[in-house]
Amino acid sequence: MPPIFNPDAPAEDPLALFHAWLAEAEEKEVNDPNAVALATADAQGRPSLRMVLLKGSDERGFIFYTNLESRKGEQLIANPRAALLFHWKSLRRQVRLEGPVEPLAPEEADAYFESRPRQSRIGAWASQQSRPLESRALLENRVAQYSETYGVGRIPRPPHWSGFILAPQRIEFWQDGAFRLHDRLLYKRKEPEGRGWDKERLYP
Secondary structure (H helix, E strand, C coil): CCCCCCCCCCCCCHHHHHHHHHHHHHHHCCCCCCEEEEEEECCCCCEEEEEEECCEEECCEEEEEEECCCHHHHHHHHCCEEEEEEEEHHHCEEEEEEEEEEECCHHHHHHHHHHCCHHHHHHHHHCCCCCCCCCHHHHHHHHHHHHHHHCCCCCCCCCCEEEEEECCCEEEEEECCHHHCCEEEEEEECCCCCCCEEEEEECC
């Protein structure tokens, strides 16, 4: 597999490189090429990790959605910094990102919620994410109740469900190499203005 970058070339746009890698993953990964590990920490700095789905990325950052009353939702509100890790095993590639997190505008969250399958929107109302559940039957009963409540009409976005956007300050690309001589390329936001990127190769 060719090197991921030319160290003698001018600094490239890391977001463009990410989208090129994601596009290739969408062609070759069997399941959920947009799956990403999301690391958060609570107000005391205790870390937590889980998988989520990337639902958008642009010049602002990387977008995902969650129940705001879930463990990750509460942690992101209390300590609005996070890290993301994409691992595309079939391509032998990883991308790591770190940066501050901000809530999405309500209008943007509304638009995405409307695009979800109807049963997923019902599920957002029925699930009290991360909290104790007495039985599977109780969850199914709540799904039935909200299905009856909203019938065939519009299902509004729950006030406890929304999205976040991570604005990366660090982006690292990792490409597997023979004998563990991997290629690693790190981009860091220029300081203090935060415009543009510094680029450097890292030892594997």
